[in-house]
Amino acid sequence: MSSSTRASITTDARHVPADTTRWQRWRDGWRRFRRHRAAMMGLCVLGLMLLLVITASLWTTHDPTRQQLSQVLRPISAQHLLGTDHLGRDMLARLLYGGRLSLLIGGFAVGIGLVIGVPLGALSGFQGGLTDLLIQRLADVLLSFPGFLLALSLVSMLGVGLQNVIIAVGISAIPSFIRLVRGSVLSIREHVFVEAARALGQRPSIILVRHVLPNTMAPIIVQATLNLGSSILVAAGLGFLGLGVQPPTAEWGTMLGEGRQYIFRAPLLTLFPGLAIFLAVLGFNLLGDGLRDALDPRLSQF
Amino acid sequence: MAFCGGMDTLRRYVIQRLVASGLTLLGVSCIVFVMVRLLPGDPARVIAGLLASEDEVSAVRRQLGLDRALYVQYGHFLVRAVRGDLGLSARTSEPVVREIMARLPATLKLALISTLLATCLGVVSGVVAATHLYSGFDYLVSLATLFGVSMPVYWLGLILIIVFAVQLNWLPAAGADEPGSFVLPSLTLASFSVALVARMTRSTMLEVLGQEFVRTARAKGLREYTVVYHHALRNALIPIITAVGLQFGALLGGAVLTETVFGWPGMGQLLVESIFARDYPMVQGIVLIFSALFILTNFLVDLSYVFIDPRIHYN
Numbered sequence: 001m002s003s004s005t006r007a008s009i010t011t012d013a014r015h016v017p018a019d020t021t022r023w024q025r026w027r028d029g030w031r032r033f034r035r036h037r038a039a040m041m042g043l044c045v046l047g048l049m050l051l052l053v054i055t056a057s058l059w060t061t062h063d064p065t066r067q068q069l070s071q072v073l074r075p076i077s078a079q080h081l082l083g084t085d086h087l088g089r090d091m092l093a094r095l096l097y098g099g100r101l102s103l104l105i106g107g108f109a110v111g112i113g114l115v116i117g118v119p120l121g122a123l124s125g126f127q128g129g130l131t132d133l134l135i136q137r138l139a140d141v142l143l144s145f146p147g148f149l150l151a152l153s154l155v156s157m158l159g160v161g162l163q164n165v166i167i168a169v170g171i172s173a174i175p176s177f178i179r180l181v182r183g184s185v186l187s188i189r190e191h192v193f194v195e196a197a198r199a200l201g202q203r204p205s206i207i208l209v210r211h212v213l214p215n216t217m218a219p220i221i222v223q224a225t226l227n228l229g230s231s232i233l234v235a236a237g238l239g240f241l242g243l244g245v246q247p248p249t250a251e252w253g254t255m256l257g258e259g260r261q262y263i264f265r266a267p268l269l270t271l272f273p274g275l276a277i278f279l280a281v282l283g284f285n286l287l288g289d290g291l292r293d294a295l296d297p298r299l300s301q302f
Numbered sequence: 303m304a305f306c307g308g309m310d311t312l313r314r315y316v317i318q319r320l321v322a323s324g325l326t327l328l329g330v331s332c333i334v335f336v337m338v339r340l341l342p343g344d345p346a347r348v349i350a351g352l353l354a355s356e357d358e359v360s361a362v363r364r365q366l367g368l369d370r371a372l373y374v375q376y377g378h379f380l381v382r383a384v385r386g387d388l389g390l391s392a393r394t395s396e397p398v399v400r401e402i403m404a405r406l407p408a409t410l411k412l413a414l415i416s417t418l419l420a421t422c423l424g425v426v427s428g429v430v431a432a433t434h435l436y437s438g439f440d441y442l443v444s445l446a447t448l449f450g451v452s453m454p455v456y457w458l459g460l461i462l463i464i465v466f467a468v469q470l471n472w473l474p475a476a477g478a479d480e481p482g483s484f485v486l487p488s489l490t491l492a493s494f495s496v497a498l499v500a501r502m503t504r505s506t507m508l509e510v511l512g513q514e515f516v517r518t519a520r521a522k523g524l525r526e527y528t529v530v531y532h533h534a535l536r537n538a539l540i541p542i543i544t545a546v547g548l549q550f551g552a553l554l555g556g557a558v559l560t561e562t563v564f565g566w567p568g569m570g571q572l573l574v575e576s577i578f579a580r581d582y583p584m585v586q587g588i589v590l591i592f593s594a595l596f597i598l599t600n601f602l603v604d605l606s607y608v609f610i611d612p613r614i615h616y617n
Binding site: 137138140141144145146147148149152153154156157229233236237240241242243256260263264267270271274277278281282285286 | 463554
């Protein structure tokens, strides 16, 4: 008898109350999100952008890296809808195919930040003690490279190229996730349902994965969205300096860096890639702010 | 109140922050040191040049102490760094510190002007937006801050050059020699920070303006100006100062891109040149100095809390 009672209590504690409120929260969040005009605008901009770059071959028949030296720096025309660059390459094709790469770099970099930063932050907050101290010092050190500088110095050491840019930008995204997850875990650790799970004799690792982490999802999603924007910005900055994806491959930052030399003769070469970066980052910022308002109403004012 | 501990608590807090900053700086120096040692290829070979003979390379290796254990090398590196010796530039053979010192004032000038700009513009527009909630100005500030944080600074810089230097011919496009040459780089560099400071000011002010003491101050019949600027703003200062302090650090990092766009002869431009020239001692030195400046700023921000808000607990 006692064992069956215990089992049913365990089930209750583990699933019913926590999960119902959790699902309710997500549903409420979605409702708030749908009504959030700015967030929907961000979603539309990003959705459209994603659609355009994925279906790039539908919109242009030009090869983004094919040079046509007889067609250098051409203005907008029926043949080249956005003109051509200094090597006669079609700007629209470069913008669309380059967008794939820029968005991909952002996605992978944030992926690295999540995969390394979230477990470290969770461990730091849940374990406390020496583990916490060591992980926090690591985050402190990584955060002491001001802004763009961590990615820049990493790339200068790793060397240029797509893979190294992803690694460098990814590593510089790690500390913000460590901080965020640690903070959330620290506050959730004190909730009654965690105490209940502990009282029922669940293993700490199970408590962390099944009860604590799911409740940190909302701020992680918000942070990841905002981080996608800043990662694209950083990666494009590296490309702009000539330390990112290497020519002839098209990538927004690299295109901007190349176009810069022709700023007086052909300002459109810098206008379009810059506008693309701006819109992508703007989209992620709008989306992130909207998600924060929707999922985490307590934080909504900032 | 937390001051009841008196000078002892204050001293302990300062020492605590000092130790923490020192440890962080030590960690940064460690990472910077290891990064250069992890480079593919032999630094001695890089410094000696590709055409050097094997003997010459090993001579360089001995001379640089690269034949010794890593922790011994790190110890030497630290001792020399504390004495202000960061080695010689691989490109010019000049001391790294001397070259950095020659470029540092230009970068600091840019960062300070931008911080000043960001603080004044950001705080004022944030306060006005918060006191005129949902007005046209508030929406304008929200829109401008959103654009500010989403705009690639290097792109903004190029646009400013096209408009103000090429089309209107009001200001020089590049360099630092002409009188107005700092205007465009400072504006560019400040754009991101203005946005963040304005956002932070607006949200903090909103929070503070909703508190009891503000209602009390109004009930006493104080003028709105006094309520907003003397009572509310003072209480909102801590998050704002934190934002400004962090921005100063971010500005140092952002200076790399801005200086490149405008050909501004500062440390950021030197860093990019050194990366391309594979001048690793220089890269190491610049990254270390940038981080040290950033850590110092954060330390000063931590200290400033004590003077702004005596209610702070120092633990």
